[in-house]
Amino acid sequence: MLAGKIRTIYDLAKLAGVSAATVSRALAGKDMVNSETSERIRKLAEEHDFRPSALARNLRTRRRGAIGVVVPLGHDRGQHLSDPFFMTLIGYLADELTERGFDLVLSRVIPSRDDWLSRLIDADRADGFIIVGQSDQSGVLDRIAADYLPMVVWGGFVQGQVHCSIGTDNFLGGRLAMQHLIDRGCRKIAFLGNTQAIEPSLRLEGAKAAIQARSDIELMDTPTHFAPEVSGTDIATFLTQIGDPPDGIFAASDVIALTAMQVLAARGLSVPGDVRVIGYDDLYVAQTSVPPLSTVRQNIAAGASHLVGSLLRRIAGEQTGSVILNPELIVRETT
Amino acid sequence: MLAGKIRTIYDLAKLAGVSAATVSRALAGKDMVNSETSERIRKLAEEHDFRPSALARNLRTRRRGAIGVVVPLGHDRGQHLSDPFFMTLIGYLADELTERGFDLVLSRVIPSRDDWLSRLIDADRADGFIIVGQSDQSGVLDRIAADYLPMVVWGGFVQGQVHCSIGTDNFLGGRLAMQHLIDRGCRKIAFLGNTQAIEPSLRLEGAKAAIQARSDIELMDTPTHFAPEVSGTDIATFLTQIGDPPDGIFAASDVIALTAMQVLAARGLSVPGDVRVIGYDDLYVAQTSVPPLSTVRQNIAAGASHLVGSLLRRIAGEQTGSVILNPELIVRETT
DNA sequence: TTGAAAGCGCTAACAG
DNA sequence: CTGTTAGCGCTTTCAA
Numbered sequence: 139m140l141a142g143k144i145r146t147i148y149d150l151a152k153l154a155g156v157s158a159a160t161v162s163r164a165l166a167g168k169d170m171v172n173s174e175t176s177e178r179i180r181k182l183a184e185e186h187d188f189r190p191s192a193l194a195r196n197l198r199t200r201r202r203g204a205i206g207v208v209v210p211l212g213h214d215r216g217q218h219l220s221d222p223f224f225m226t227l228i229g230y231l232a233d234e235l236t237e238r239g240f241d242l243v244l245s246r247v248i249p250s251r252d253d254w255l256s257r258l259i260d261a262d263r264a265d266g267f268i269i270v271g272q273s274d275q276s277g278v279l280d281r282i283a284a285d286y287l288p289m290v291v292w293g294g295f296v297q298g299q300v301h302c303s304i305g306t307d308n309f310l311g312g313r314l315a316m317q318h319l320i321d322r323g324c325r326k327i328a329f330l331g332n333t334q335a336i337e338p339s340l341r342l343e344g345a346k347a348a349i350q351a352r353s354d355i356e357l358m359d360t361p362t363h364f365a366p367e368v369s370g371t372d373i374a375t376f377l378t379q380i381g382d383p384p385d386g387i388f389a390a391s392d393v394i395a396l397t398a399m400q401v402l403a404a405r406g407l408s409v410p411g412d413v414r415v416i417g418y419d420d421l422y423v424a425q426t427s428v429p430p431l432s433t434v435r436q437n438i439a440a441g442a443s444h445l446v447g448s449l450l451r452r453i454a455g456e457q458t459g460s461v462i463l464n465p466e467l468i469v470r471e472t473t
Numbered sequence: 474m475l476a477g478k479i480r481t482i483y484d485l486a487k488l489a490g491v492s493a494a495t496v497s498r499a500l501a502g503k504d505m506v507n508s509e510t511s512e513r514i515r516k517l518a519e520e521h522d523f524r525p526s527a528l529a530r531n532l533r534t535r536r537r538g539a540i541g542v543v544v545p546l547g548h549d550r551g552q553h554l555s556d557p558f559f560m561t562l563i564g565y566l567a568d569e570l571t572e573r574g575f576d577l578v579l580s581r582v583i584p585s586r587d588d589w590l591s592r593l594i595d596a597d598r599a600d601g602f603i604i605v606g607q608s609d610q611s612g613v614l615d616r617i618a619a620d621y622l623p624m625v626v627w628g629g630f631v632q633g634q635v636h637c638s639i640g641t642d643n644f645l646g647g648r649l650a651m652q653h654l655i656d657r658g659c660r661k662i663a664f665l666g667n668t669q670a671i672e673p674s675l676r677l678e679g680a681k682a683a684i685q686a687r688s689d690i691e692l693m694d695t696p697t698h699f700a701p702e703v704s705g706t707d708i709a710t711f712l713t714q715i716g717d718p719p720d721g722i723f724a725a726s727d728v729i730a731l732t733a734m735q736v737l738a739a740r741g742l743s744v745p746g747d748v749r750v751i752g753y754d755d756l757y758v759a760q761t762s763v764p765p766l767s768t769v770r771q772n773i774a775a776g777a778s779h780l781v782g783s784l785l786r787r788i789a790g791e792q793t794g795s796v797i798l799n800p801e802l803i804v805r806e807t808t
Numbered sequence: 809t810t811g812a813a814a815g816c817g818c819t820a821a822c823a824g
Numbered sequence: 825c826t827g828t829t830a831g832c833g834c835t836t837t838c839a840a
Binding site: 809810812814815816818819824 | 825826827828829830831832833834835836837838839840
């Protein structure tokens with residue numbers, strides 16, 4: 139007995155004997171509408187399983203109700219979106235955004251031209267953007283940030299940067315990690331990571347700062363990809379080349395650390411007996427690792443919360459400053 | 474010298490001395506437009522960094538250019554979107570969809586009313602939906618699938634279901650896992666998982682089938698949450714209650730398996746010496762675990778590829794059948 | 809090959 | 825409190 143599917147507020151308006159405007163108001167819960175009329179309209183909508191098109195609303199209101207979450211993979215193309223760090227952060231972001239009524243539009247970008255970000259912005263589907271990691275695209279981010287407010291970036295902070303970043307103090311984290319290894323007797327330490335991205339490079343600087351004026355300690359910068367499919371080879375090659383293994387490894391991520399532990403094991407080197415390893419991030423994988431993995435914890439949940447909070451303020455037109463959270467050394471070795 | 478920002482195709486049309494229609498055609502790459510005019514318009518667009526609003530186009534064309542990826546968390550509310558299984562699958566989906574020019578709109582849903590899915594569909598932001606896991610919402614999925622074509626579901630297949638599912642053969646996977654434990658001498662085996670969701674319940678059935686007619690083997694169904702924050706307690710409680718520990722554990726997911734291994738270790742039980750553990754999924758965390766974790770591998774990348782492929786065909790109006798991939802037993806124990 | 813005009817489905821002045 | 829009207833920015837007949 140239903141008179142054709144109700145597709146628009148006009149259909150519903152006709153059914154209810156009111157104008158489309160009234161239906162619009164009733165369904166939006168505006169209080170200026172007669173409560174009985176409103177109630178009747180809503181009941182009708184419910185019965186007919188009608189919900190107004192978000193798209194049309196968005197076009198009209200110029201609000202999108204969606205946030206773009208973008209992962210630029212410029213420095214390390216092999217790295218996959220399913221990388222545990224990304225996914226942990228994105229998971230928290232999804233939770234935060236959902237709670238606040240925003241959709242999360244996810245994009246992975248391999249920046250080949252430097253208009254990747256303006257393309258996304260101009261596509262006009264999101265009210266704002268969260269960029270996950272600066273990769274090697276700091277220039278692009280700064281350029282855009284100069285006249286585009288609603289954007290925040292997870293990553294490292296460097297003096298003079300224009301874009302709003304939120305992250306932990308990577309320099310301090312690097313120093314903590316290095317200090318940890320030194321305190322436990324390591325003297326020949328390899329840093330495993332890709333310093334083309336800002337965060338790893340800050341971690342390495344922190345590590346260097348920790349051995350300042352200590353000529354008895356050797357720190358080797360060992361370029362290593364982030365993706366486990368290739369980092370294993372990087373690490374194996376390195377170990378082969380130097381012959382005598384290091385007695386300490388500072389990995390720029392937990393994933394690299396775990397890969398390193400496997401490579402070491404395959405060569406009959408024990409952890410932490412022969413080589414001590416420390417990771418970075420304190421992901422779930424690090425918490426469950428055996429042998430236990432010491433690491434520098436980044437509070438990713440807190441980071442996600444800050445990212446969303448700052449972004450919403452920016453969408454509202456406010457300026458917000460960069461946020462630098464404290465990393466925390468997590469010691470898990472038993473020896 | 475730029476005359477105000479170009480925001481619409483009308484602005485650009487004025488600049489180019491043509492009509493908006495022509496600009497629209499030129500930018501869409503239609504061949505019916507004079508190639509010189511077209512070239513000129515595109516150059517102008519490039520110069521002014523103009524890109525037409527995807528939103529407006531979508532409203533007009535009734536295509537959305539976006540796929541909704543929805544994770545319903547009905548059976549286990551504690552479970553977080555950052556769960557490694559979800560995130561691995563979503564990562565692959567993002568890659569597949571990005572490659573094909575679709576945005577991925579991510580939603581996590583706690584189904585409290587049973588209109589969660591129709592709300593999402595009616596919100597009208599996506600051309601189709603990928604549901605990640607049936608949770609305990611198979612009824613809702615079947616009801617929707619009855620008259621909504623562009624939807625595919627990652628999960629288990631049960632006879633008579635209406636919705637299109639793609640997943641591995643969970644029954645077989647369960648049998649393989651169980652057989653593995655039996656072959657290695659386990660006689661008192663605990664199944665750890667939440668059988669309110671279809672996949673775990675199929676795995677348990679498979680496990681039961683493996684011990685059919687073997688009265689010397691005991692299989693305990695031990696309800697366990699998926700989220701590591703709570704599964705640890707579940708497992709500890711179980712161990713305390715039965716007193717004498719099982720000699721085998723079949724965990725419904727790798728994450729549960731790893732948690733179980735930790736709980737066992739904390740009680741001084743060795744793996745696989747005292748208790749043999751097998752997981753499910755073969756996530757990255759399982760591959761790096763020490764002691765090594767045997768598991769039943771689901772080929773998640775292949776699953777993602779099937780999901781997207783089938784969905785696109787459904788969007789084009791085709792029917793597609795459910796897909797059941799083969800699981801694979803991965804044996805990692807050394808003893 | 810191009811332009812005029814009519815919407816896609818909704819919201820927000822502005823009047824009443 | 826409610827209706828009328830005019831768009832949001834684009835695409836697509838239809839006619840020229």
